[in-house]
Amino acid sequence: MIPMETKLEIFKKYEEGPRMGLLFSAYGLNQLAIGTIIKNKEAIKASKSSKGMTVLASERTSINDEMERLLLLWIKEKEIAGDTHTQSVISHKANTIFANLVEAQRDQGDE
Incomplete structure (x- = not known):
């Protein structure tokens, strides 16, 4: 890549x-x-790829960008608090954030 x-x-x-x-x-x-x-x-x-991104994916959406932004904020907050986090914890948090964003978008579409 x-x-x-x-x-x-x-x-x-x-x-x-x-x-x-x-x-x-x-x-x-x-x-x-x-x-x-x-x-x-x-x-x-x-493209508006995030810094450090190496691949452009045609299926990339604004939800992906927002998830990355929110995940980075969460990681920074954890670092400031002195917490450590493993790759699996970060991955789980990313999945949770993504699911919440998809659900929020779905809820907005229902209104």
Whole structure:
């Protein structure tokens, strides 16, 4: 998976005019990977992916973004309180937040 920051760097360097071979060697990627990134340039640039995201998923919704935002707030609150949390606890919390958001959206649709 290629980080968003790297994809943006590839666009910038490609627009500056280096040969494709230089991009392959600079990023350690094959021709197909670089070509796909450049081909999907507009879609990638238009995305509002979260920092650190590496994959654009067509099924990603505003609920995913809101869940991530709320999860990060929860994690920060736990860190400030000095609590520790395992990956399984974080995963469970993410699932709970997501389910609550889906339910809230469903309730709004019923009104």
